[in-house]
Amino acid sequence: MAAKTSASFADPFIRIAVSLFEDLSRQTIALLGILLASLLIVPWLVNDYLLTVLIVVLYFAFTGQAWNIMMGFAGQLSLGHAIYVGLGAYIAAVLFARFGIAPWIGFLAVIPVAAACGATIGFLAFRFRVAGVYFAILTIAFAEFARIGFDHLDYVNASAGLFLPVAQYARNDLWHLRGNPTMFYYVILAAAAFAFVVCRALLKSRIGYFWLAIREDEQAARAAGIDTFRYKMAAVMISAVVTSFAGVFYAFFYNNLFPEQVFNISRSIEIILGPIIGGIGTLFGPILGAFVLTGLAELLNAAMAAIGFDLPGAKQVFYGICLLLVVVALPEGVWPWLARRIGVSGRRQ
Amino acid sequence: MTALLSLERVSKRFRGLLAVDGVSFAVSAGDLFAIIGPNGAGKTTLFNMIAGAIVPDQGSINFAGEPIGGLPADAVCRRGIARTFQIVRPFPALTVEDNVIIGALLHIRDVGKARARAGDILRSLDLFEQRNRIAATLTLPDRKRLEVARALATEPRLLLLDEVMAGLRPTESDRMVAILRSLNRDNGLTIVLIEHVMRAVMALASNVLVLDHGIAIAQGKPEAIVRDSAVVQSYLGAEPV
Numbered sequence: 377m378a379a380k381t382s383a384s385f386a387d388p389f390i391r392i393a394v395s396l397f398e399d400l401s402r403q404t405i406a407l408l409g410i411l412l413a414s415l416l417i418v419p420w421l422v423n424d425y426l427l428t429v430l431i432v433v434l435y436f437a438f439t440g441q442a443w444n445i446m447m448g449f450a451g452q453l454s455l456g457h458a459i460y461v462g463l464g465a466y467i468a469a470v471l472f473a474r475f476g477i478a479p480w481i482g483f484l485a486v487i488p489v490a491a492a493c494g495a496t497i498g499f500l501a502f503r504f505r506v507a508g509v510y511f512a513i514l515t516i517a518f519a520e521f522a523r524i525g526f527d528h529l530d531y532v533n534a535s536a537g538l539f540l541p542v543a544q545y546a547r548n549d550l551w552h553l554r555g556n557p558t559m560f561y562y563v564i565l566a567a568a569a570f571a572f573v574v575c576r577a578l579l580k581s582r583i584g585y586f587w588l589a590i591r592e593d594e595q596a597a598r599a600a601g602i603d604t605f606r607y608k609m610a611a612v613m614i615s616a617v618v619t620s621f622a623g624v625f626y627a628f629f630y631n632n633l634f635p636e637q638v639f640n641i642s643r644s645i646e647i648i649l650g651p652i653i654g655g656i657g658t659l660f661g662p663i664l665g666a667f668v669l670t671g672l673a674e675l676l677n678a679a680m681a682a683i684g685f686d687l688p689g690a691k692q693v694f695y696g697i698c699l700l701l702v703v704v705a706l707p708e709g710v711w712p713w714l715a716r717r718i719g720v721s722g723r724r725q
Numbered sequence: 726m727t728a729l730l731s732l733e734r735v736s737k738r739f740r741g742l743l744a745v746d747g748v749s750f751a752v753s754a755g756d757l758f759a760i761i762g763p764n765g766a767g768k769t770t771l772f773n774m775i776a777g778a779i780v781p782d783q784g785s786i787n788f789a790g791e792p793i794g795g796l797p798a799d800a801v802c803r804r805g806i807a808r809t810f811q812i813v814r815p816f817p818a819l820t821v822e823d824n825v826i827i828g829a830l831l832h833i834r835d836v837g838k839a840r841a842r843a844g845d846i847l848r849s850l851d852l853f854e855q856r857n858r859i860a861a862t863l864t865l866p867d868r869k870r871l872e873v874a875r876a877l878a879t880e881p882r883l884l885l886l887d888e889v890m891a892g893l894r895p896t897e898s899d900r901m902v903a904i905l906r907s908l909n910r911d912n913g914l915t916i917v918l919i920e921h922v923m924r925a926v927m928a929l930a931s932n933v934l935v936l937d938h939g940i941a942i943a944q945g946k947p948e949a950i951v952r953d954s955a956v957v958q959s960y961l962g963a964e965p966v
Contacts (some may be wrong), residue, residue: 582830582839589827592816599776599810601831601879602800 399580403720407530411436411663412587415565419558423668427557431629433670434564436621440662441571442618447648448657449575449584450611451591453508456515458643459522460490460616465633466526469538472552472628479553479624487621493518494616498609516641523639537634540627553628564639567625568663573619576659578614587611591657619647653702666709672698727790729754730775730806730883730914735794735922737770744770746939747784752883752932758917759926759947762936763959768919771810771936774888775917776808777801788883805829807881809872811888811919817861821852821871824860828878833929843878850874850904866897870904879910884908886918890925902928925953935959 400408415434417490419427439457446452467489477485497518501511527535548555553563578584588609589597598604627633637643654665676691676698706713728751737745738935742843745767752758760768773779775786777798786794793801802808804835807828815824816871826836827917847853852872860871869889876884886905902925908914909929926933926947933950935943937959943950950956 508869537886580836582834582836585823585827585836586832588819588823589816592818594812595778595798596810596814596816597827599778599808600828600875601799602827687836691912 382505392434392691401444401720403718407445407718407720412569419561424557427561429670429674431557431564432563433666434561435625436646436650436666436670437663438564438568438625439570439619439622439647440654440666441568441575441659442615442622443647444651444658444662445575445578446611446615448651448661449579450587450608451594452608454510454515454615454644455512455648456517456519456644457615457619457639457647458639459493459515459519461623461626461647462519462522462526462633462635462638463490463493463516464620465627465638466532466538466623468624469540469627469633470532473540478551479628480551480647483621483624486624487617490616490620491613494612495609496613498672510585516644519639519641519644523635526635526639529635532633532635537632539633542631553625554669556696560625564625564685572659572663574618579659583607583610584715600619638658649699651709653699653710655711658709658711660715661709661711664714665709668702668710669699728752728787729789730917731787732771733753733787734773735771735774735781735786737767737774737782739770739780743939745774745781745936748936748939748941749784750934750941750944750962752917754882754913754915755909755913756915757905757929757931758915759930759933760917760919760922760936761926761933761950764956765854766936767937768936770885770939771824772808772885772917775801776806776885802879802881805880805882806885807876807879807883808885809869809876809887809889811891813865813868813872815860815863815868815871815875819860820857821860821863822847822856824871825874828875831879839878839888843874846874846877849907850877850938851900866893866901869893870901873904881914883915883917886920888919888921890922891921893922895924897921898925901925903935905929907913923951 391573418430423432439461443454443457446454446692464483464723467486468479471477471482471485472479476519497515500506501514506514526532532538548559549560550563586597586602589600589602590607594604623638626638650665651662652665653668654663655661673695680686680691702710731751733749734747735745735749736743736747746790760771762768770779774781774794775792777796777800780795786795787791788804788806791804793804816827822840822843826839827847829839829842829846830836833842842891844853844856845857850873852870852874855867860868863871873886873889890901893901905916906929909916918929930947933945933947934941935950935953935956942959943953944956946954
């Protein structure tokens with residue numbers, strides 16, 4: 377009797393889990409399994425330096441996935457996603473540093489702020505028909521307002537920066553996000569996996585179809601009865617909230633926040649590089665892009681150290697040339713090309 | 726008799742050009758109504774006003790007894806008017822099936838049920854075999870049928886077709902005529918179409934409205950329209966007296 381009750385209680389969850397994976401091909405499931413398994417055992421195999429590199433990779437896989445909701449799914453180009461990272465970072469950090477509030481509770485306070493910020497930008501743009509590159513400029517403007525604003529906000533130490541108390545902890549404290557890189561690694565791995573599953577569920581749902589319609593042809597989408605304002609607003613707000621969690625992680629991983637760094641436009645550009653290189657609008661693209669980009673940067677470091685070449689800025693030049701070659705050779709991104717190579721349907725995966 | 730769609734002295738001016746000048750007409754439920762006229766007569770402008778893409782300057786548009794003039798395009802579609810575009814615009818990077826699923830999702834919230842519905846519509850328009858192809862790779866006749874399929878998926882009471890025959894070979898346009906006739910007769914769908922292909926108009930339409938320079942110059946049964954001197958003049962020019 378008890379077993380039957382628990383089975384019926386779990387039933388909807390099982391159905392959701394099955395529906396998430398039922399239409400995946402065997403190759404895709406195998407690929408996902410191998411990827412997840414190797415990521416789970418990695419902390420036992422690598423040193424702390426490499427683990428930190430992997431944390432950065434997963435961080436960009438997560439933010440890339442979040443940005444992709446707006447651009448890849450709904451076709452709205454944001455070049456100011458640093459604003460959501462920064463808001464998440466500052467709010468969670470201040471609540472912890474001043475009131476001792478745990479970051480997970482802090483994130484609950486971040487959610488409405490990030491959603492409201494996304495809604496404000498979205499409302500101004502979509503209500504007054506600011507679209508395309510002008511929309512992108514509006515998102516940059518908001519991120520810059522935030523950077524300058526926080527730079528003068530004494531409550532968060534303005535440009536002097538906000539520091540989280542760093543203490544030596546005998547054990548990992550997941551609730552307060554204080555601990556060693558291995559703990560942070562698993563936190564960001566769980567977040568990236570969660571973002572992947574959420575994005576897949578969104579893409580397969582009614583709202584996902586409507587987003588794709590808006591991305592493809594907004595006027596035709598309206599002619600098909602889609603309230604494009606409403607669904608674009610939803611895309612911006614969901615993307616903002618997901619991105620803001622990356623800010624919470626950022627604050628507690630690095631323990632210091634400077635407006636000049638967190639809200640800087642180069643942060644926004646870093647976020648979008650992964651999905652662009654990996655494949656805009658795909659689910660594996662942001663993950664693959666993050667690996668390719670960070671891997672490339674680390675390889676260049678190692679290669680230049682090995683040959684003893686040490687000219688300032690040379691690394692950035694090589695990095696730029698490599699990105700250029702990837703974009704020219706694979707304009708759709710690395711994932712659609714790779715997917716064809718390994719015989720998986722790359723479309724919408 | 727109450728009309729499903731009625732326009733009362735509808736006008737639209739673009740700068741100096743009076744594109745549509747006080748046009749009135751009514752389409753009753755179950756009708757297959759054609760709007761013809763030379764290039765630049767204002768046909769597409771008239772369509773865009775009915776479909777909510779353009780706001781009329783003057784006049785009123787009523788659908789199923791309610792004013793719809795000036796409503797946005799998505800609201801008009803939700804009330805039961807679906808349209809196709811003169812220059813086809815399917816969602817290019819999506820599959821044929823996904824294009825139609827998007828239309829079906831307007832009234833069917835469940836994606837699986839919307840896919841089933843899309844399958845039925847694709848079968849009736851001879852597109853089912855191509856359901857997994859990317860829309861941009863289809864031939865023009867197929868893309869035209871895909872637009873009709875997507876519009877039908879929104880479960881309209883009135884279908885607005887903007888030159889769905891243009892660019893089709895005679896056999897292809899005969900196939901389209903058969904499809905539209907079946908939709909009209911078997912499903913009771915009211916259709917208003919803009920058409921240049923007179924062969925199709927004569928075969929299909931129960932009523933014809935002729936526009937010239939934004940003015941409705943004639944209206945009636947197709948057989949009467951082709952003998953109307955004003956219509957002949959607008960198409961062929963006035964005979965020297």
